[in-house]
Amino acid sequence: MQVCFAGTAPLPTSPSPDSFDLAILAILQRDNTTPQRLIGEAVNLSAPAVQRRIKRMEQTGVIAGNVAVVEPAAVGQPITIFVEVELESERSDLIDAAKRQFSAAPEVQQCYYVTGEADFILVITVADMGAYEALTRKLFFDSKNVRKFRTFVAMDRVKVGLTVPLPG
Amino acid sequence: MQVCFAGTAPLPTSPSPDSFDLAILAILQRDNTTPQRLIGEAVNLSAPAVQRRIKRMEQTGVIAGNVAVVEPAAVGQPITIFVEVELESERSDLIDAAKRQFSAAPEVQQCYYVTGEADFILVITVADMGAYEALTRKLFFDSKNVRKFRTFVAMDRVKVGLTVPLPG
DNA sequence: GTCCCGGCGAAACAAACTTGCATTTGGAAG
DNA sequence: CTTCCAAATGCAAGTTTGTTTCGCCGGGAC
Numbered sequence: 529m530q531v532c533f534a535g536t537a538p539l540p541t542s543p544s545p546d547s548f549d550l551a552i553l554a555i556l557q558r559d560n561t562t563p564q565r566l567i568g569e570a571v572n573l574s575a576p577a578v579q580r581r582i583k584r585m586e587q588t589g590v591i592a593g594n595v596a597v598v599e600p601a602a603v604g605q606p607i608t609i610f611v612e613v614e615l616e617s618e619r620s621d622l623i624d625a626a627k628r629q630f631s632a633a634p635e636v637q638q639c640y641y642v643t644g645e646a647d648f649i650l651v652i653t654v655a656d657m658g659a660y661e662a663l664t665r666k667l668f669f670d671s672k673n674v675r676k677f678r679t680f681v682a683m684d685r686v687k688v689g690l691t692v693p694l695p696g
Numbered sequence: 697m698q699v700c701f702a703g704t705a706p707l708p709t710s711p712s713p714d715s716f717d718l719a720i721l722a723i724l725q726r727d728n729t730t731p732q733r734l735i736g737e738a739v740n741l742s743a744p745a746v747q748r749r750i751k752r753m754e755q756t757g758v759i760a761g762n763v764a765v766v767e768p769a770a771v772g773q774p775i776t777i778f779v780e781v782e783l784e785s786e787r788s789d790l791i792d793a794a795k796r797q798f799s800a801a802p803e804v805q806q807c808y809y810v811t812g813e814a815d816f817i818l819v820i821t822v823a824d825m826g827a828y829e830a831l832t833r834k835l836f837f838d839s840k841n842v843r844k845f846r847t848f849v850a851m852d853r854v855k856v857g858l859t860v861p862l863p864g
Numbered sequence: 865g866t867c868c869c870g871g872c873g874a875a876a877c878a879a880a881c882t883t884g885c886a887t888t889t890g891g892a893a894g
Numbered sequence: 895c896t897t898c899c900a901a902a903t904g905c906a907a908g909t910t911t912g913t914t915t916c917g918c919c920g921g922g923a924c
Binding site: 545550553556557558559560561588589590591592593594595596597598599600602603604605608610612627630631634635636637638639640641642643644645646648649653678679680681682683684685686687688689690691692693694695 | 713718721724725726727728729756757758759760761762763764765766767768770771772773776778780795798799802803804805806807808809810811812813814816817821846847848849850851852853854855856857858859860861862863
């Protein structure tokens with residue numbers, strides 16, 4: 529049954545997803561291989577309408593990408609490490625340089641510039657501690673601007689994902 | 697032209713992806729909407745062969761899932777926060793209870809049990825600091841087992857993803 | 865009241881995915 | 895050394911899925 533009649537729920541002109549978009553996102557960020565027909569049934573919309581909304585959200589950047597999640601341990605990268613990095617200087621050009629250097633390393637899965645007792649937090653994936661040691665040499669010891677860093681080795685990846693909580 | 701002849705690269709019996717699998721994964725974890733025909737051209741395999749390998753990696757868990765990446769700021773969750781949590785007791789049953797409680801919260805995007813000066817590291821997504829304050833009350837202050845926690849607010853999501861570095 | 869605009873649903877179209885089969889190869893057994 | 899078996903490939907057909915086009919309806923502006 530179709531609760532929403534034509535025209536009663538206009539698509540957002542440019543940004544701000546409505547409740548239909550959010551319902552679609554909730555499904556897609558769990559499994560983006562779900563057929564649009566099933567999505568339509570779940571949210572009470574036709575398949576083309578779902579398609580249009582998805583395409584729009586991809587173009588406007590609400591959907592940043594569609595990716596396969598790879599299990600690191602299955603491809604020889606079983607170790608996940610968190611690093612808090614504290615810089616010597618917080619000059620903006622040095623901050624930007626650090627951002628670029630951290631981002632360029634493929635082992636750096638995630639990099640955030642943060643407030644608080646550290647300047648950066650990195651999430652790193654490596655094959656073994658030797659690889660991590662080599663990486664610290666490259667990223668931290670060879671950089672004159674790193675004052676200190678603290679390492680946390682993950683023993684259990686309790687919950688991993690990029691899922692965003694959605695209202696509704 | 698087909699460089700690799702039939703049988704010259706036997707599929708691994710159960711685990712350990714070969715170089716073909718890794719090449720496919722490298723593409724899929726960047727964009728899993730890539731047509732299998734294009735993947736085949738890129739890795740010198742036919743489309744059905746690509747399909748079989750993908751299916752197998754999904755069944756064996758090498759590919760943990762296929763998801764759409766949602767931009768948090770576009771859905772009203774612009775704030776990303778890191779929290780280091782230190783527990784009072786490290787009794788295993790209390791550790792497990794903490795894992796369950798943290799995982800159950802939708803705002804907790806990622807949760808890792810770690811070594812070092814903290815016990816857990818959480819990645820949290822919220823709409824505003826008020827929501828974070830309420831969450832800290834629920835997760836930390838109401839829990840008798842949380843000794844202390846340190847908060848880092850992300851000013852810049854420099855690099856975000858679940859991409860695993862792949863040899864080759 | 866009339867016109868214009870935007871979105872929706874149904875159907876036709878195109879593309880991709882999936883499946884079965886014959887072929888070839890590498891390795892093990894005789 | 896020869897033979898057999900298991901496994902993976904490529905090709906081709908069938909099926910599902912995603913995409914586009916069309917006509918219709920409701921709402922806002924004049």
